[in-house]
Amino acid sequence: MxxxxxxxxxxxxxxxxxxxxxxxxxxxxxxxxxxxxxxxxxxxxxxxxxxxxxxxxxxxxxxxxxxxxxxxxxxxxxxxxxxxxQLLLKDIRMMQKIPLEEYVAFQRVMVEADDTWHTAKEKNDWKSFEPILTKVFDYHKKIAAWCAPEKAAYDYWLDHYEEGISMASCDAFFTTLREHIVPLLKRVQAKPQLDNAILHGHFPAADQEKFSFELMKVMGLSLDRVGLATTEHPFTINLGSHLDERITTHYYEDDFSNSMYSVIHEGGHALYDTGSAAELAYTVLDCGVSMGIHESQSRFFENIIGRSRAFCEYIFPVVQKYFPQVQGTAEDLYRAVNRAEPGLIRIEADELTYALHIMVRYELEKRLFANELEVKDLPAEWNRLYKEYLGVEVPDDTHGVLQDGHWAGGNIGYFPSYALGSAYGAQYLRKMKETVDVDACVRAGNFAPIDEWLRERIWQYGSLLTPAEVFRRATGEEFDPTVFTTYLEEKFTELYGL
Amino acid sequence: MxxxxxxxxxxxxxxxxxxxxxxxxxxxxxxxxxxxxxxxxxxxxxxxxxxxxxxxxxxxxxxxxxxxxxxxxxxxxxxxxxxxxQLLLKDIRMMQKIPLEEYVAFQRVMVEADDTWHTAKEKNDWKSFEPILTKVFDYHKKIAAWCAPEKAAYDYWLDHYEEGISMASCDAFFTTLREHIVPLLKRVQAKPQLDNAILHGHFPAADQEKFSFELMKVMGLSLDRVGLATTEHPFTINLGSHLDERITTHYYEDDFSNSMYSVIHEGGHALYDTGSAAELAYTVLDCGVSMGIHESQSRFFENIIGRSRAFCEYIFPVVQKYFPQVQGTAEDLYRAVNRAEPGLIRIEADELTYALHIMVRYELEKRLFANELEVKDLPAEWNRLYKEYLGVEVPDDTHGVLQDGHWAGGNIGYFPSYALGSAYGAQYLRKMKETVDVDACVRAGNFAPIDEWLRERIWQYGSLLTPAEVFRRATGEEFDPTVFTTYLEEKFTELYGL
Known part of the structure; x- marks a missing residue:
């Protein structure tokens, strides 16, 4: 040929x-x-x-x-x-290194694991899940040894989900986070809690839906190319190319902020995907490059922009337009949406405590791959670390070690990218502020300069560049997690009057 | 092998x-x-x-x-x-008889025809459509000659869409219809029109949607396997198998009956498809066999059941439950939904005049294939026949010869099956009444005996039997269109006091 x-x-x-x-x-x-x-x-x-x-x-x-x-x-x-x-050969090369009969057996284990996990979570039945999860981890160790015998098994899987990361980089990252966030959270907890009554009332789903479309428009999403639907758990999905994107949300009629932040979060994912350069459509380079960079967009919009004082000042009159029953001030809204408190469930965590949930999972995965921990001891270790990092008692495995489907779904080594994504955003913000008056733009509901900054440096590249290349191109710097911890310290010190 | x-x-x-x-x-x-x-x-x-x-x-x-x-x-x-x-070879054998370069050229003509028709209809521009439609008919003549040189071209296409029918059978059918319906309609038009004010008012889409689900349940549709959505034009579609069916409707907030009859009509299609025997799933025998038998189900439910006095007696209190503003009696509803008047548009036609719209199309197709009419003369002939059969003046081609997409979509020879379907239903009813007290069942909202009758004789076979075999198995008789015309004569004589 x-x-x-x-x-x-x-x-x-x-x-x-x-x-x-x-x-x-x-x-x-x-x-x-x-x-x-x-x-x-x-x-x-x-x-x-x-x-x-x-x-x-x-x-x-x-x-x-x-x-x-x-x-x-x-x-x-x-x-x-x-x-x-390179991207097309990646999975083929992996498969070529795994003996065929082992590959088939691995697929079967994963189907069984997923089925078993759903029932185990529902019935709070760790014992039924333990044997198959043991097999899942064993296979992940074996596959790593076949595919990258020169590497530690966990390093192989970390890099598999977020090209370029390793235990060395994650250790440094999480150590920094822990050193800053744990004491910060203790000081927050010693103070009176912020009031979030303003978020509660009765907000009909139909009104929330209209509000959602307004949020999407303000963010700069094209309603011609991005659809909105409702689902049990919000998500973003693209249909074949970045030219057709859908986001979903879930309306809780007693709290308008829940869906509001889902729409902003998923909207961030959708901005990233749909911002791919036109010529990337119908190639494997289309849409965002990794989970870490994806979360750095969604969590940037949700937290760094969406939970800023400037955004609350902009959005408060809009909230009152759709929900006239909401009384109070933009400042009340700002305080309500930033209430921080340790909890049991990762996907319900606030901006301050979220990374602590990820750290528990990272620690456990690392020790499992190093054979310093056995699967059978996972629940006890899970509960111990939740007590240590978050100060909460885990009442049962459904609200503990069984809460996430990632391990049963074969996504081991995937969690750290969520926390990395959160931290990247703080460094984007610092860099962006050199050329864009971010607060003034947000306060005016003018997202165009922010979107342009991200499109030029991140979105347009789809998966053409590696995550590390994207980050460097965006910030011109190496990744520094203290930018994120400083951002958290300043924000929560002011909010809680520490 | x-x-x-x-x-x-x-x-x-x-x-x-x-x-x-x-x-x-x-x-x-x-x-x-x-x-x-x-x-x-x-x-x-x-x-x-x-x-x-x-x-x-x-x-x-x-x-x-x-x-x-x-x-x-x-x-x-x-x-x-x-x-x-047999079914899998049918299309392959057809293709084998068409020279490859002609087949490719034909595909291109059809794409152009469809594109051109949309714009031509929108702009009332017959002239732009005429050249490509000429090519469409020419190709249909050539394909018929390649595939079935022993047959008249139109016979080939009639049989293509409804296995077993021909000009001979259609001529006999339409002649009978014309002989009865045209004078009946004249007598109806000489009488004062039925009042349909009861159908009008303000009916919010959200209330109509709840009403739709109640209608679906009453008909015996499984809401677990049949979804409902809204679209510009209602339709029914199955997704891969009869195990996943969707119907759609369109809510007009000034008339609750429009969507009501769409739901019943599409629900009839869905009952037929989803009634396929379980073992037919994932084969080409799954779901209904032909357009004619399909319409015989949908129009049976829409008209013969849905526009019966018994159904109006059953549904009137249900209507009032969802739309308390509706005043009057079940008899008022019965008269309103049976108001017959000739119009310009096929898809808006009532039970009495519907077949006349089909006859116009049948006549024209027959003469085009016989070279007794040229495409360029279609609009004039269309308008003349509408005047003759329906007594209406066609104001423009958008409301005349350009109204349907069937010819541009390559569905030539397809129209007669709509009218056949309508007529089949009257014969089902007569036969069904031998063993089921249809009126009593409908009046009680008890559709199970009716559904069972149809399931046993028609639905379960999917496409296993030919349309003619299905009809004979259901009725034990040959097709007799006077059963349908007698049904119409009795119904409208009583309604209009002829």
């Missing part, structure tokens, strides 16, 4: 993969939004077949031959093509 | 086709329901790729070889397998 022909086939391959992604993502989205309740089996059947078709396409001899031909001619490839080949 | 292996591959082939159908149907459904406005290009790209993948699968050498092997061993096949092979 001539190189030019191979390049054309590379485009065609990615277009097909995008179409399969569109199909499977939409089937998932339909299931979470509007599908009737009894059609899960039909969905599972179609998802299994379409995923297999897509997998066969991506790993066929013809595809591997094509990618290896291109990979052997790097000098002739554009920057885009090089990165496309 | 051994026969047993071929049989397994036949199952696998159909499962894959079902998954592709799920994907493409869902992408279409999403576009009509919840997708944001600006994502049509993304949808088109994925639909094109997935349709092509599915097409390549269905027509690959391997598939054709498999089907021909099975077809050559009919004695070893079950009834289900025989019919599966």
């Amino acid at each position: 001539k190189l030019q022909e191979a390049k054309e086939k590379l485009i065609e391959l990615q277009q097909k993969m995008a179409a399969y992604n569109h199909a499977t993502s939409l089937i998932y989205y339909d299931g979470a939004t509007t599908a009737p309740k009894g059609v899960a089996d039909n969905r599972a059947q179609s998802l299994a077949i379409l995923s297999q078709e897509s997998y066969l396409l991506a790993t066929s001899e013809a595809t591997v031959g094509l990618l290896e031909l291109l990979d052997g001619n790097q000098a002739e490839l554009t920057q885009h093509e090089k990165r496309q080949v | 051994k026969l047993q292996e071929a049989k397994e591959k036949l199952i696998e082939l159909q499962q894959k086709m079902a998954a592709y159908n799920h994907a493409t149907s869902l992408i279409y459904y999403d576009g009509a329901t919840t997708a944001p406005k600006g994502v049509a290009d993304n949808r088109a790209q994925s639909l094109a790729i997935l349709s092509q993948e599915s097409y390549l699968l269905a027509t690959s050498e391997a598939t054709v070889g498999l089907l021909e092997l099975l077809d050559g061993n009919q004695a070893e096949l079950t009834q289900h397998e025989k019919r599966q092979v």
Whole structure:
């Protein structure tokens, strides 16, 4: 095959993969939004077949031959093509190193783990989950040894989810966080709690929905390309390309702020995805590069912008327009949405305590991979660390070690990227303030200069650059977690009058 | 390949086709329901790729070889397998008879025709549509000659959409209809019009939606397997199998009956599809066999049941529960929903005049295929026939010859099945009444005996039997359109006091 022909086939391959992604993502989205309740089996059947078709396409001899031909001619490839080949070969190379029968057995273990976890969480039954979770961790150790025998197993998986990170970098990061956040939280807890009564009342879902669209518009989302729906748990999904994005939220009629921050958070993800350069559509470079950079966008909008005083000043009259029953001041709103208190559940955590939840998981994963901890001892260690880091007693495993589906879903080594994402945002803010009057823009509801700053430095690149390259291009600096801890210290010192 | 292996591959082939159908149907459904406005290009790209993948699968050498092997061993096949092979080979055999370059050119003509029609209808610009429609009819004549040189071209296309029908059977059918309906309508028009004021007022969409779910439940639809959404034009779609069905409606806030009858009509389609026997799922035998039988279900529920006096007696208090402002009696409702008046638009036509709209189209198609009429003369002939059959003056082509998308969509020979479906229902009713007290059941909101009658005779067979076989099994009789015309005569004579 001539190189030019191979390049054309590379485009065609990615277009097909995008179409399969569109199909499977939409089937998932339909299931979470509007599908009737009894059609899960039909969905599972179609998802299994379409995923297999897509997998066969991506790993066929013809595809591997094509990618290896291109990979052997790097000098002739554009920057885009090089990165496309690299990303497409990544999973294939991993699979090539795993013995086939082990790969099949691993897939079966993961299906069983996921099924078992759902029931175990529902029934608070750790014992039923322990044996299969043991197998899950064993397989993750074995796979790491096959794929990267030169590395520690956990380093392999950390890098797998967030290219470039390692235990060394995470240790340094979490140590800094712990040294600052734990004492800060203790001082906060010694003070009278902030009042959040302003958030409560009766807020009909239909009014909240109208408010959601206004939030999306203010953030700079194109309502022509980003849809909004309601689901049990909010999420963001793109359908085949960055040209069709959907976000979801959940309306609690007794608290308007819950959905408000879901929309802003998911809106941040959607801004990142839909901000990909037009030419990335229908390639593997389309949409955000990693979970860490993704969370750095969503949590930037949710917390750093959305929980700022300037945003509360802007949004308070808008809130009153949609919910005239809300009384008080923008300052009351600012204090209410920044109330910090340690809790049991990660996904309900506030800006200050969130990273502590991640640290518990990081510690446990690290020790499991180092064989310093056994799966059977996880619940006791979980509960001990929650007491130590957050000061809370875990009443049962459903609200403890069974709360997240990540381990059962095979996403081990994934948690740290959430905390990294939170911390990246503080450094963006510092850099952004050199050229943009962020507070003035937010106070005026003028997000364009902020969006432009992020689009130019981050969004447009999709997955073309690695997470580390994206971060350096955005900030011109190395990552420094004290920027984040300083941001937290200043904010909560002022809020709680420490 | 051994026969047993071929049989397994036949199952696998159909499962894959079902998954592709799920994907493409869902992408279409999403576009009509919840997708944001600006994502049509993304949808088109994925639909094109997935349709092509599915097409390549269905027509690959391997598939054709498999089907021909099975077809050559009919004695070893079950009834289900025989019919599966027959249906799968139908399109392949058609394609094999069309020269490849002509097939490609035909596809291009159809894409252009569809695009052109949308704009032509919007702008009332027949002239822009005429050249491409001429090509569409020319191709339909040529394809018929390639595929079935022994038949008249129109007979080929009639049979293509409704297995077993022909000009001979349609002529007899429409002649009977015309002889009865035209004079009946004249007598109706000589009488004072029925009052339909009861249908009008203000009916919020949210209340109508709750009412829709109640209607679906009463009809016997499983809300666990049949979803409801809103779209510009109501439709029914299944997603890969009869196990996941969706209907849509459109709420007009000034008239509750419009959506009510859409829900009942689409609900009839959904009852038919979802009533397929469980073992038909993921085969080409799943879901209804033809448009004619499909319409015989939807129009049976909409008109014969839904516009009966018994149904009005049942539903009137339910209407008042959801819309307390509705005053009057069940009899007022019965008269209002049966008001008959000739109009310009087929999809807005009432039970009495609907078939007249179809007759115009049938006449024109027949004469075009027989070269007794040229495409350029269509508008004048259309207007003349509307005057003759319905007594109305067509003000412009948008409300005349350009109103339907069927010809531009390549569905020529498709219209008669709508009228046949309407007529079939009257004969089902007569037969059903031999064993079921239909009026008493409907008056009590007890649809189970009616559904069971239809399920046992029609629904469970999916596409296993031909339309004619389905009809005979249901009624034990040959088709007799005078049953339908007698039904109309009795109903409207009583209603209008003729």
